[in-house]
Amino acid sequence: MCELLGMSANTPTDIIFSFTGLMQRSGKTGPNRDGWGIAFYDGKGIRDFRDPDPGCTSEIAELVQKYPIKSETVISHIRQANAGRVCLENTHPFTRELWGRYWTFAHNGQLQGIKSRPLEFYQPVGTTDSEYAFCWLLDQIRAKYPKPPKRRETLWRYIRKVCNELREMGVYNMLLSDGRDLGCYCSTKLCWITRKAPFTTASLKDADVTVDFHQETTPDDIVTVIATQPLTDNETWLTMNAGEMQVFYKGETLAL
Amino acid sequence: MCELLGMSANTPTDIIFSFTGLMQRSGKTGPNRDGWGIAFYDGKGIRDFRDPDPGCTSEIAELVQKYPIKSETVISHIRQANAGRVCLENTHPFTRELWGRYWTFAHNGQLQGIKSRPLEFYQPVGTTDSEYAFCWLLDQIRAKYPKPPKRRETLWRYIRKVCNELREMGVYNMLLSDGRDLGCYCSTKLCWITRKAPFTTASLKDADVTVDFHQETTPDDIVTVIATQPLTDNETWLTMNAGEMQVFYKGETLAL
Numbered sequence: 001m002c003e004l005l006g007m008s009a010n011t012p013t014d015i016i017f018s019f020t021g022l023m024q025r026s027g028k029t030g031p032n033r034d035g036w037g038i039a040f041y042d043g044k045g046i047r048d049f050r051d052p053d054p055g056c057t058s059e060i061a062e063l064v065q066k067y068p069i070k071s072e073t074v075i076s077h078i079r080q081a082n083a084g085r086v087c088l089e090n091t092h093p094f095t096r097e098l099w100g101r102y103w104t105f106a107h108n109g110q111l112q113g114i115k116s117r118p119l120e121f122y123q124p125v126g127t128t129d130s131e132y133a134f135c136w137l138l139d140q141i142r143a144k145y146p147k148p149p150k151r152r153e154t155l156w157r158y159i160r161k162v163c164n165e166l167r168e169m170g171v172y173n174m175l176l177s178d179g180r181d182l183g184c185y186c187s188t189k190l191c192w193i194t195r196k197a198p199f200t201t202a203s204l205k206d207a208d209v210t211v212d213f214h215q216e217t218t219p220d221d222i223v224t225v226i227a228t229q230p231l232t233d234n235e236t237w238l239t240m241n242a243g244e245m246q247v248f249y250k251g252e253t254l255a256l
Numbered sequence: 257m258c259e260l261l262g263m264s265a266n267t268p269t270d271i272i273f274s275f276t277g278l279m280q281r282s283g284k285t286g287p288n289r290d291g292w293g294i295a296f297y298d299g300k301g302i303r304d305f306r307d308p309d310p311g312c313t314s315e316i317a318e319l320v321q322k323y324p325i326k327s328e329t330v331i332s333h334i335r336q337a338n339a340g341r342v343c344l345e346n347t348h349p350f351t352r353e354l355w356g357r358y359w360t361f362a363h364n365g366q367l368q369g370i371k372s373r374p375l376e377f378y379q380p381v382g383t384t385d386s387e388y389a390f391c392w393l394l395d396q397i398r399a400k401y402p403k404p405p406k407r408r409e410t411l412w413r414y415i416r417k418v419c420n421e422l423r424e425m426g427v428y429n430m431l432l433s434d435g436r437d438l439g440c441y442c443s444t445k446l447c448w449i450t451r452k453a454p455f456t457t458a459s460l461k462d463a464d465v466t467v468d469f470h471q472e473t474t475p476d477d478i479v480t481v482i483a484t485q486p487l488t489d490n491e492t493w494l495t496m497n498a499g500e501m502q503v504f505y506k507g508e509t510l511a512l
Contacts, residue, residue, distance in 0.1 A: 126300065
């Protein structure tokens with residue numbers, strides 16, 4: 001299975017610690033060696049890095065681990081290919097523009113029959129069921145809301161409804177963002193943790209790395225990390241239920 | 257003014273030499289310090305790197321200069337802001353999906369009144385006239401060809417026609433690619449050079465760097481580099497005329 005990683009924060013924050021843990025699972029402590037990718041929002045813009053090679057040995061992943069890119073919203077993914085060959089265009093996250101914003105999407109799971117759904121505006125570039133599902137999802141949103149609804153809750157409730165439909169086709173764990181909100185849908189496996197003052201020390205499960213967040217933060221920081229499986233072994237992560245959606249804005253949950 | 261750099265090759269080739277020259281012009285030998293970006297196609301996929309900071313001191317630009325990413329089609333840009341503030345979403349190149357392919361675009365110039373043209377499908381994320389023009393151009397293509405025309409020449413002739421219309425609004429030097437073809441439109445300033453056997457030595461204008469392409473290539477390689485101004489001082493670059501378009505496929509010109 002693939003693994004997902006997301007972050008939502010109220011201040012530009014680097015994700016080096018969590019990303020380092022995730023990259024171990026891309027070929028070293030985990031089997032997800034068929035590519036990796038990460039997208040960082042900076043304002044409305046995006047910086048992304050990706051490789052169809054294992055993250056644990058990728059030179060570009062190494063750069064991302066060394067260079068503290070700060071962002072309020074991040075989506076990352078490591079891939080174990082099942083549908084679609086191993087190549088750059090099949091690496092997550094995928095990005096498309098809607099309403100003058102970049103939407104970014106990563107998926108863990110498999111969807112039976114998704115490719116028989118007709119597509120209207122968006123077409124996949126690669127051959128994964130994931131990118132197809134993303135295009136179909138954006139098509140639904142665009143058809144329902146030619147212009148963005150006034151209240152973000154209205155939009156995310158609709159997205160949750162479409163995700164429920166996708167979940168019926170197989171396994172659909174998803175991260176989706178427009179750069180402001182980070183929507184997390186759980187089909188089988190997704191968990192999250194919010195870190196805020198008083199900050200403590202955390203240690204990675206997959207590498208001998210410990211960080212004292214107290215040294216790295218200010219008392220007002222709120223940082224939520226979402227992952228397929230907990231990345232640390234000394235903190236309590238909240239496990240999401242099947243069919244549950246959480247939307248984070250600046251690190252805090254939105255009531256839907 | 258901004259500067260453009262493009263490459264079209266018949267075999268995956270690294271662009272470190274030319275990119276190193278261009279990055280000097282982003283804050284060191286030239287004034288284009290308001291951001292830079294580069295997109296490398298790999299199959300139908302894209303890898304891109306960008307920064308709103310000067311290229312000459314950017315750590316990410318330094319990585320790109322060290323790490324030989326090989327590609328058949330590359331588009332790069334350094335920015336001197338005039339329309340639109342200095343921020344990540346205003347850095348070129350811009351990318352959108354059309355017909356299941358990623359289209360990448362970079363522009364040098366300014367367009368009067370472009371923002372009064374109505375947009376249909378594509379919306380800009382940033383505030384530059386360039387991204388607006390790209391969205392409008394793709395809208396025209398999409399409206400004219402809901403499906404891609406059978407012959408690429410048909411498509412590029414249509415694109416040239418739309419570029420002629422854009423040129424009437426100001427200055428419109430452009431690089432545009434779908435990953436296979438690289439279209440280059442000259443409004444005021446653009447030149448190119450095709451390197452093939454027998455390969456010789458080239459030296460950069462903007463840095464004390466010389467490369468012996470004979471050592472770096474095979475006899476079958478064909479590599480065309482397009483730039484706003486010649487990047488080397490010991491080779492003959494072909495200067496394009498106002499209103500001229502060249503389309504390169506695997507390093508060679510397409511007859512339109």
